[in-house]
Amino acid sequence: MLITNIKGLVGLHPKEKSVIRGNEMHHLPVLENAWLLIEDDLIKDFGEMNSIPPQISSLPSQLSVKGKYVFPSWCDSHTHIVFAASREEEFAMKIQGKTYEEIAAAGGGILNSANKLQHTTEDELFESASARLKKMILQGTGAVEIKSGYGLTVESELKMLKVISRLKASFPIPIKATFLAAHAYPKEFQNNHQAYLDLIINEMLPQIAAENLADYIDVFCEKGFFSVEETDQILKAGAKYGLKPKIHANQLSVSGAVEVAVKNNAVSVDHLEETNADTIENLRNSETIVTLLPSCSFYLGIPFANAKGFLAADLPVALATDFNPGSTPSGNMNFVVSLGCIKLKMQPEQAINAATLNGAAAMEISNNYGSIAIGKRANLFITQPMPSIAYLPYSFGETQIETVILNGEIYNGQP
Ligand SMILES: N=CN[C@@H](CCC(=O)O)C(=O)O
Numbered sequence: 445m446l447i448t449n450i451k452g453l454v455g456l457h458p459k460e461k462s463v464i465r466g467n468e469m470h471h472l473p474v475l476e477n478a479w480l481l482i483e484d485d486l487i488k489d490f491g492e493m494n495s496i497p498p499q500i501s502s503l504p505s506q507l508s509v510k511g512k513y514v515f516p517s518w519c520d521s522h523t524h525i526v527f528a529a530s531r532e533e534e535f536a537m538k539i540q541g542k543t544y545e546e547i548a549a550a551g552g553g554i555l556n557s558a559n560k561l562q563h564t565t566e567d568e569l570f571e572s573a574s575a576r577l578k579k580m581i582l583q584g585t586g587a588v589e590i591k592s593g594y595g596l597t598v599e600s601e602l603k604m605l606k607v608i609s610r611l612k613a614s615f616p617i618p619i620k621a622t623f624l625a626a627h628a629y630p631k632e633f634q635n636n637h638q639a640y641l642d643l644i645i646n647e648m649l650p651q652i653a654a655e656n657l658a659d660y661i662d663v664f665c666e667k668g669f670f671s672v673e674e675t676d677q678i679l680k681a682g683a684k685y686g687l688k689p690k691i692h693a694n695q696l697s698v699s700g701a702v703e704v705a706v707k708n709n710a711v712s713v714d715h716l717e718e719t720n721a722d723t724i725e726n727l728r729n730s731e732t733i734v735t736l737l738p739s740c741s742f743y744l745g746i747p748f749a750n751a752k753g754f755l756a757a758d759l760p761v762a763l764a765t766d767f768n769p770g771s772t773p774s775g776n777m778n779f780v781v782s783l784g785c786i787k788l789k790m791q792p793e794q795a796i797n798a799a800t801l802n803g804a805a806a807m808e809i810s811n812n813y814g815s816i817a818i819g820k821r822a823n824l825f826i827t828q829p830m831p832s833i834a835y836l837p838y839s840f841g842e843t844q845i846e847t848v849i850l851n852g853e854i855y856n857g858q859p
């Protein structure tokens with residue numbers, strides 16, 4: 445496929461560039477008036493229209509996209525899209541002023557989702573997650589991470605991870621699976637934490653490893669959920685099976701989560717709505733990526749993360765949706781990029797880098813995804829005609845995406 449007359453080819457980082465740190469994130473390379481050649485599922489070549497070689501300009505399969513931009517697909521590195529039911533009954537409680545913790549204490553929250561999921565079949569979960577994923581892809585997402593964590597029993601955690609495996613086999617995008625049994629303590633373990641930790645460590649992890657069902661391990665390290673010591677215990681057990689951590693950290697309080705995550709070589713620390721100077725210091729000399737989830741702040745009404753502080757400390761910042769039924773019922777990365785600009789005060793270039801190459805880095809796939817470079821996978825989207833790149837986050841709540849290309853082929857929602 446040859447795409448011609450591209451108004452701007454966006455995200456032309458060199459192929460060897462695997463992550464972008466703070467100060468560099470302003471730099472989003474764009475080639476104006478460009479062509480892009482895709483062969484099989486890979487980016488084969490690109491250049492300027494006024495110097496297009498004749499043997500390329502005469503190729504048969506051409507798509508002229510005058511006035512439109514071509515972006516690398518969004519890479520959404522934090523989601524919980526396998527769930528049994530929406531939770532809009534909690535929406536009303538939130539509007540009345542109940543906090544996330546109060547809703548959880550009243551029997552809502554994660555345990556509510558776990559109860560529903562335990563009574564839902566693997567096939568039903570696969571169908572509903574597929575519908576969500578299809579919609580996300582049509583909104584420009586071309587790589588995704590999905591967590592378990594609404595099972596909370598051996599059987600149901602495995603059921604969730606099997607659903608993620610089936611999604612991996614059925615969808616034409618890379619999918620990473622994260623094991624998050626340490627999402628909340630089930631009722632029967634509320635006064636015996638160690639028994640649940642033993643269940644995770646001695647029952648769940650060996651089976652998950654034997655069936656190769658997870659790529660990462662996650663813990664909701666937070667007051668009222670999993671303590672720093674409990675988190676450390678789980679991460680060390682995961683490491684024995686080669687599972688690197690991606691951690692829910694500092695969503696509701698500065699909890700020591702970042703320290704324990706960095707100590708255990710976390711690929712990413714996610715949320716960080718609550719941050720102090722120590723949080724930044726703990727991250728400074730690590731490889732850990734800071735993944736911010738501004739649509740969670742938007743929906744819950746909790747603080748927006750200190751993106752500018754992380755960027756000023758030269759840390760790599762990624763943006764992701766956190767799509768889940770409780771704190772973020774949306775998988776729209778376009779809206780996340782808008783919030784990155786409007787609420788986190790990132791420049792459009794920084795937010796786009798955060799949602800593409802750094803999102804890919806937070807899933808350890810940035811050698812093949814997240815930017816437009818020769819030899820990388822042709823996962824991209826073509827916008828509607830737009831006056832500039834900044835127009836995409838500026839026109840919040842809309843999607844400017846007209847055509848989605850995955851592995852070099854136009855994606856129309858099948859499967
Ligand atoms: N914080 C923990 N997990 C989810 C919310 C889960 C829920 O409320 O169902 C999050 O990332 O926001």
Ligand SMILES: [Zn+2]
Binds near residue numbers: 768
């Ligand atoms: Zn989450």
